[in-house]
Amino acid sequence: MTKIAATAVLVTLLTAARPAWAADQLVLIVSADSKVEQLDSLEVRKLFLGLTVTQNGDRLRPVLDEADARVKEIFLQNIVSMSDTTYDRSLLRLALIQGQIKPIAYKDIALLLKAVESDPTAVSYVWAKDVAHDSRIKILRVLWYD
């Protein structure tokens, strides 16, 4: 009985001490080598809609996280505020009007993190837990949390 009570207390304490990143949080990330320190919501929206966003003279490169259907849903609702179809048409429209380059999409989170890590101009978004102890990646801010 004492053992069970002790275990319950331990579990409660561990739960309480669970770091913030372990919760459902979508974070904006760049490479640890990136000079980018912050991007506001409008800049993030412009970037992922295919418009030009620069910082410190570098043109930033958006990278889409399509590894998880829920991440994509949150991205469409909270970052670009569009349906999937409207977002796709918006990117096609910019490609047709002025040859803008579509963001690169990754369906594998390891490949996405590798791409962001190796390019100081890349900007993406992932679950916080995927980059919690990753020294190669810099978290700019929380975009969404549950």
Add this chain to the structure above:
Amino acid sequence: MPHFSLREILLCIALSLPWAGSAFAQHEHSSSDFEVFVAAEAFHGTRQTHREDADPWIDADVVFGTTKHQFRVFGEYYITPGERDLERFQMGFEFVPETVLWIGRFHQPASAWNTEHHHGQYLQTDITRPYIERWEDEHGLIPQHITGALFESRHTLGRDGAVQVSGGVGAAPAVADRELDAIDLIGANPGRHRLSVTGRLAYLPQYVGASSLGLLFGHDDLSVSSARTLASLHSKAAKLSIYGAYIDWMADPWRIVAANYYVDIALTEANRNESLMSGYLQIERQLPGRFTIFGRVEDSARMQESRYVALFDDADGDIETALRRQALGVRWDYTRRQALTFELSHIVSLTQTSNELRAQWSAAIP
């Protein structure tokens, strides 16, 4: 079946190089992309009306772009069974974000419709474009392809809005036999191209949105390069001054597109001036199930009296220039990047009245 020239093959190879290298160019911060817009169309017309130059049974519009640092290269290559044209080829330098100076062949910014839809059918809700917005090789009245310099800039206005300025200067098309003849980047050019100056000033309620309204201006000095045209026009040149206003507004589930142009035509040696007006209003509404219904009304004034307009009509059964048109249609985006569209039009042209029915499949690849 048209043959491909060595120059075209070399051009295709040159254009494909950036993509071949893109996989290895990540650290040089360059990126490239391309899209292909394809469409297939069926047509039925009453009276003697038959399929026109503007209605190829199949077409493909290849759009490609590459960016490296502040430099951009962009092109649009349009292919039909009877036509292959490098419609746009622009090399640009982006001074600051969304401020670009382009050099090359571009679509003049004073067209409300063409600067939005270009040659890509899939992103155009309807099948046909308004007559006043037609391309030169479809017997369009207003020059659309200019070779020279294009400046485009967008600036924040207020909290969310933006103001967009575009200005183009370059070589205008010449007036050939029944159509305008723009500079061809691939084929032969007989010359005789004079100055074109065009511009647009637009307000965007959202910097990142697609809605806008604005003013349009164009001045085109067109030389006459055909003996038949010279005999009809009694002038070696026509100077077009175009003043217009447009709106392209989206408020889900509605979209309104409207434009009106006043065109002044000065025939330099005939000591005679003409003018005409042409405009259109298109309303679209999205419905459940990815359906969109649309209707468009086009109207004009003083076209029948214009010698310049008469140049473009060859009485071969096609309708080159419409005085009025009413169009009604429905589009179904039945799957990702593919759509089926049906459009019914009633047209009053310079010489006849007819009804037309079109069905189109359009898609964007990949």
